[in-house]
Amino acid sequence: MSESASFVGRDIVSIRDFSRRDLDHVMDMAVVMEPLAKKGSDMLHGRIMATLFYEASTRTRLSFESAMTRLGGTALGFAETKGTSVEKGENLADTIRVTENYADVLVVRHPLEGAARMAAEFASIPVINAGSGAEEHPTQAMLDLYTMRKELGRIDGLNVVLAGDLRYGRTVHSLAYALSLYDINLYLVSPSLLKMRKEVLEEVSGRIKVQELEELNKVIPEADVLYMTRIQKERFGSLEDYEKVRGSYSLTASDLAAAKSEMIVMHPLPRIDEIDYSVDKTTHSKYFKQVWYGLLVRMSLIGLVLAALS
Amino acid sequence: MSESASFVGRDIVSIRDFSRRDLDHVMDMAVVMEPLAKKGSDMLHGRIMATLFYEASTRTRLSFESAMTRLGGTALGFAETKGTSVEKGENLADTIRVTENYADVLVVRHPLEGAARMAAEFASIPVINAGSGAEEHPTQAMLDLYTMRKELGRIDGLNVVLAGDLRYGRTVHSLAYALSLYDINLYLVSPSLLKMRKEVLEEVSGRIKVQELEELNKVIPEADVLYMTRIQKERFGSLEDYEKVRGSYSLTASDLAAAKSEMIVMHPLPRIDEIDYSVDKTTHSKYFKQVWYGLLVRMSLIGLVLAALS
Amino acid sequence: MSESASFVGRDIVSIRDFSRRDLDHVMDMAVVMEPLAKKGSDMLHGRIMATLFYEASTRTRLSFESAMTRLGGTALGFAETKGTSVEKGENLADTIRVTENYADVLVVRHPLEGAARMAAEFASIPVINAGSGAEEHPTQAMLDLYTMRKELGRIDGLNVVLAGDLRYGRTVHSLAYALSLYDINLYLVSPSLLKMRKEVLEEVSGRIKVQELEELNKVIPEADVLYMTRIQKERFGSLEDYEKVRGSYSLTASDLAAAKSEMIVMHPLPRIDEIDYSVDKTTHSKYFKQVWYGLLVRMSLIGLVLAALS
Numbered sequence: 001m002s003e004s005a006s007f008v009g010r011d012i013v014s015i016r017d018f019s020r021r022d023l024d025h026v027m028d029m030a031v032v033m034e035p036l037a038k039k040g041s042d043m044l045h046g047r048i049m050a051t052l053f054y055e056a057s058t059r060t061r062l063s064f065e066s067a068m069t070r071l072g073g074t075a076l077g078f079a080e081t082k083g084t085s086v087e088k089g090e091n092l093a094d095t096i097r098v099t100e101n102y103a104d105v106l107v108v109r110h111p112l113e114g115a116a117r118m119a120a121e122f123a124s125i126p127v128i129n130a131g132s133g134a135e136e137h138p139t140q141a142m143l144d145l146y147t148m149r150k151e152l153g154r155i156d157g158l159n160v161v162l163a164g165d166l167r168y169g170r171t172v173h174s175l176a177y178a179l180s181l182y183d184i185n186l187y188l189v190s191p192s193l194l195k196m197r198k199e200v201l202e203e204v205s206g207r208i209k210v211q212e213l214e215e216l217n218k219v220i221p222e223a224d225v226l227y228m229t230r231i232q233k234e235r236f237g238s239l240e241d242y243e244k245v246r247g248s249y250s251l252t253a254s255d256l257a258a259a260k261s262e263m264i265v266m267h268p269l270p271r272i273d274e275i276d277y278s279v280d281k282t283t284h285s286k287y288f289k290q291v292w293y294g295l296l297v298r299m300s301l302i303g304l305v306l307a308a309l310s
Numbered sequence: 311m312s313e314s315a316s317f318v319g320r321d322i323v324s325i326r327d328f329s330r331r332d333l334d335h336v337m338d339m340a341v342v343m344e345p346l347a348k349k350g351s352d353m354l355h356g357r358i359m360a361t362l363f364y365e366a367s368t369r370t371r372l373s374f375e376s377a378m379t380r381l382g383g384t385a386l387g388f389a390e391t392k393g394t395s396v397e398k399g400e401n402l403a404d405t406i407r408v409t410e411n412y413a414d415v416l417v418v419r420h421p422l423e424g425a426a427r428m429a430a431e432f433a434s435i436p437v438i439n440a441g442s443g444a445e446e447h448p449t450q451a452m453l454d455l456y457t458m459r460k461e462l463g464r465i466d467g468l469n470v471v472l473a474g475d476l477r478y479g480r481t482v483h484s485l486a487y488a489l490s491l492y493d494i495n496l497y498l499v500s501p502s503l504l505k506m507r508k509e510v511l512e513e514v515s516g517r518i519k520v521q522e523l524e525e526l527n528k529v530i531p532e533a534d535v536l537y538m539t540r541i542q543k544e545r546f547g548s549l550e551d552y553e554k555v556r557g558s559y560s561l562t563a564s565d566l567a568a569a570k571s572e573m574i575v576m577h578p579l580p581r582i583d584e585i586d587y588s589v590d591k592t593t594h595s596k597y598f599k600q601v602w603y604g605l606l607v608r609m610s611l612i613g614l615v616l617a618a619l620s
Numbered sequence: 621m622s623e624s625a626s627f628v629g630r631d632i633v634s635i636r637d638f639s640r641r642d643l644d645h646v647m648d649m650a651v652v653m654e655p656l657a658k659k660g661s662d663m664l665h666g667r668i669m670a671t672l673f674y675e676a677s678t679r680t681r682l683s684f685e686s687a688m689t690r691l692g693g694t695a696l697g698f699a700e701t702k703g704t705s706v707e708k709g710e711n712l713a714d715t716i717r718v719t720e721n722y723a724d725v726l727v728v729r730h731p732l733e734g735a736a737r738m739a740a741e742f743a744s745i746p747v748i749n750a751g752s753g754a755e756e757h758p759t760q761a762m763l764d765l766y767t768m769r770k771e772l773g774r775i776d777g778l779n780v781v782l783a784g785d786l787r788y789g790r791t792v793h794s795l796a797y798a799l800s801l802y803d804i805n806l807y808l809v810s811p812s813l814l815k816m817r818k819e820v821l822e823e824v825s826g827r828i829k830v831q832e833l834e835e836l837n838k839v840i841p842e843a844d845v846l847y848m849t850r851i852q853k854e855r856f857g858s859l860e861d862y863e864k865v866r867g868s869y870s871l872t873a874s875d876l877a878a879a880k881s882e883m884i885v886m887h888p889l890p891r892i893d894e895i896d897y898s899v900d901k902t903t904h905s906k907y908f909k910q911v912w913y914g915l916l917v918r919m920s921l922i923g924l925v926l927a928a929l930s
Binding site for chain 1: 355356357358360384386387388404405407408409411412413
C-alpha cells in the first residue's frame with residue numbers, strides 16, 4: 001500500500017490536484033471498500049452528504065448516494081435546480097454557505113467551468129466535484145483508472161485507446177491527464193473535427209507517448225483498453241458529415257475479432273449506439289463493471305475526506 | 311401459517327406469478343410486520359432499495375420508501391424521468407444494469423406494459439413492479455386482499471363488487487385475478503363502455519362466479535366489499551355521455567343505507583368525486599386504512615425477497 | 621430553564637399559538653441540540669419525517685431533513701407538486717390522511733393561507749408548518765429569535781429594526797408577532813407602499829413600542845438588530861418607482877459605519893442585492909449563522925413534538 005497521503009478535509013476538485021501516489025492511495029482504499037459495499041458498514045454513521053446537482057445526472061448522483069449509504073451515512077440534497085433557491089436568483093457562493101450547515105461533505109455538479117473550485121473556496125467542509133463544465137470530472141477519471149487496475153492487474157505498460165469525441169467529452173480530458181501519470185501508451189482516435197483539445201494534448205504528450213489516429217479498426221489489435229465515448233450529432237455542420245463518421249466509431253462484436261483476448265472495452269455511459277448490444281455478451285465488455293468500481297472509488301474518497309479512512 | 315414459499319431473491323412482477331399459497335404467505339408476514347411498522351426495526355439495516363419511477367406516483371413511491379425505512383433500510387432513486395439518463399436516450403435495460411450496482415432491490419414504475427418484466431430479466435437483484443402499463447400493479451392487488459382479510463376476517467365466501475372503470479384501471483385487473491384464487495362471488499359493475507376486458511373476464515370466470523351489471527345501487531345490499539374506481543372523463547366520446555354515467559358511479563353516504571353493517575368501501579386512491587366526503591365518516595369507509603395495510607404488505611414483500619423473513 | 625410546556629404531539633402551525641414560555645422552552649432545547657448537531661445522535665432512530673412541499677423551498681426543506689437526520693431519523697417526501705397525486709386533483713385533506721401512514725411527523729409547505737392549519741386538523745400525527753401563504757412561517761420566527769438570543773445574550777431590551785418589504789414578506793409577520801412577546805423596541809422601516817400590514821401593526825403595537833419610518837440610515841445607530849428583507853420589483857407600479865426605493869434599502873458595509881459595534885445584521889435568505897457582499901466580511905453579518913441556528917431550532921421542535929425531549 002502506498003504511503004498515506006493526507007486526504008482529511010481535502011477538496012476533490014480537479015484530477016490535476018492529485019499525484020500518482022494520491023491516485024494509488026484512493027485505489028488502495030477502494031479495494032478495502034469492496035466487502036463494505038457488499039455487506040454495508042457503520043463507518044460514517046450519523047454523517048451527512050449534501051448532493052447539490054445544478055445539472056441533472058441521475059447515475060452520478062445515485063452512485064454518490066449509494067456510496068454514502070453503504071458507509072452508514074445519509075444523503076440529502078437536490079437533483080436539479082428547478083424549484084431551488086437558485087431559481088430565485090441566489091448565487092452559488094451563498095448556496096454553499098447555507099448548505100454547508102446541513103452536511104459534512106458537499107457533492108457538487110454544475111454546468112459551468114470553475115464552479116466546483118469556487119464552491120470549494122467558500123465551503124468550510126470538503127467539496128467533491130461530480131462534474132463541472134466541459135473539463136473536469138475527477139471521480140470518473142479515478143474510477144476509470146481503477147477499472148483498468150482491477151481488470152488488467154496494472155496500469156503501467158498498457159496500450160490505452162480513447163475513441164470518439166475527444167474534444168467535448170468531459171470524461172476524456174480528466175482521464176487523459178490521469179493516465180499521463182502512469183507509464184502507458186495513449187492512442188487518441190477521433191474524427192478530425194473532434195480531436196483532443198490542444199492544451200490537453202500538449203500537457204499529456206510531454207509525459208507519455210501519444211499517437212493521434214482517425215481509424216478505430218487499425219488500433220484494436222494493439223489495445224489493452226478501448227475506451228469508447230459518444231459522438232453527438234449536434235457537433236456536426238450537416239447530417240451528412242455526421243453519418244459519415246458515425247459508423248466507424250460504432251463498435252460491434254465483430255470489430256473485436258482482432259482484439260487481444262484480455263482487451264477490455266470501457267464507456268462512461270450512458271451509451272446510445274456507439275457500442276452495439278452484441279458487445280455486451282463478449283468477455284471484453286466492462287462498462288457495467290465500471291459502475292461497480294465507481295461505487296467503490298466514491299466510497300474510498302468519501303471515507304478519506306471525512307477521515308474515516310487514512 | 312401457510313407452508314413457506316420461497317421468496318428469497320424473487321421478482322414481484324405480475325400477480326399471475328403467485329399461487330394462493332404465495333399470497334397467503336405474503337399476508338401472514340404482513341401481520342408480523344404490524345408492530346415493526348409502529349416501532350421500527352433494524353431488520354434491513356445497511357440494505358438499499360432503489361426506486362426507479364419512470365412515471366410519477368408519489369403515494370406508491372412513499373409507501374415503498376416508508377416500508378424500507380421502517381425495516382431499517384435506506385431508499386434512494388428518482389421520482390420521474392425528467393433529468394435522468396433516460397432523457398439522454400438510455401434504454402431501460404442499461405439503466406437496470408447500472409442501478410443494480412447501487413442497491414439490493416429495485417422498485418420499478420413504468421408507463422409501458424412489460425417494462426417490469428424486462429427489468430426483472432436484466433437485473434441480478436430482485437425487482438418489484440410498482441405499476442407498469444395498464445395491466446399490472448401486483449402489490450396493490452395484494453394490499454387489497456389484505457384489507458379484506460383484516461377487516462372482514464376472511465376472503466373466502468365474500469361478495470366482492472368492483473365498480474367504475476373496469477376497462478382501463480390497472481388496479482382492477484390485477485385484483486380480479488387475485489380474487490379468482492379465492493372462493494368468492496364477483497360482481498363487475500360498470501357502464502357498458504368501461505366493461506372489464508374480455509381476456510380478464512374469461513380467465514377469472516373460469517374459476518369463480520362472476521356477474522356483470524350496470525347499476526351500482528342494485529348490488530349494494532349483497533356486497534361485503536364495494537371497491538370503487540375512478541371514471542375518467544377522457545374515456546367518453548362526449549361530455550354528455552360522461553355526465554350521464556358519472557352520477558350513478560358516485561357514492562354517497564345515503565347510497566349505503568341499504569348496505570350490510572359490516573360492508574367495507576375500498577378505493578385505490580386518489581379519489582376525485584367517485585366517493586363523496588359524506589362516506590368518510592361512515593364505518594364502511596376503509597380506503598385510508600388500505601394505505602396502512604399497503605405499507606405492511608410492502609414491508610412483508612421487501613423482507614421476503616431480501617431474505618430477512620421466510 | 622423554563623418550566624416544561626407540553627409539546628408532545630403538538631402541531632406547530634402559527635407563531636400565535638405559542639406563549640413566551642413556549643418559545644423560551646424551544647430555545648432552551650435548541651441549546652441542548654448544538655452538540656448533537658455536530659456529532660449526530662440516535663435519539664429519533666427509526667422515526668420518519670415526511671416533507672410535503674407543495675411549494676419549492678430547497679433551503680427550508682434541507683434544513684428540516686438535516687435536523688431529522690442529525691437526530692438519527694429519516695426524511696422522505698416530495699419537493700414540489702409536479703408529479704404528485706396533487707396533480708391528479710387530490711385534495712390536501714386526502715393527501716394528509718394518506719401520508720400520515722408513512723411517517724411520525726409531517727412538515728408541510730403550501731402556497732395557500734390556512735393550508736397548514738387544515739393539514740393539522742386532519743392529521744393524527746404532529747404537523748409542522750414550513751411556510752404557508754403570505755402569513756405564517758413559525759419556525760423562521762423562532763430561529764430569528766434564537767439568533768438574537770445567542771448573538772446578543774438576550775432578547776428583552778433590544779432595539780430591533782425590520783427593514784424592506786413589511787407588507788408581503790411572510791417572515792416579518794411571524795417575527796413581529798414573536799418579538800411582541802418580549803420587551804423590545806420595534807422599528808419598522810419600509811417604503812410607504814410596503815408598510816407593515818395594519819392588522820399586524822395593531823396587534824403588536826398593543827404590546828410593545830413600535831415606530832414606523834421610511835429612512836433606513838437614520839435608525840442604524842440605534843439598532844441592536846437590523847433585519848433586512850427583499851423588496852421585489854413586481855410590487856411596484858413602475859420601474860421608476862422601484863428604482864427610487866431600491867437603493868435606500870440596499871445595505872453596504874459603509875452604511876454600517878454609524879452602527880453599534882455589537883449590532884447584528886440578519887436576513888431570512890436568499891438575498892439578491894439588498895445586502896451587498898461588502899457586508900459579509902464585517903463582524904455584523906449573521907445571516908449565514910442564522911442558518912445554523914435554524915437547524916438547531918428545528919431539531920429542538922422535532923425532538924419536542926416526537927417526545928424525545930421534554
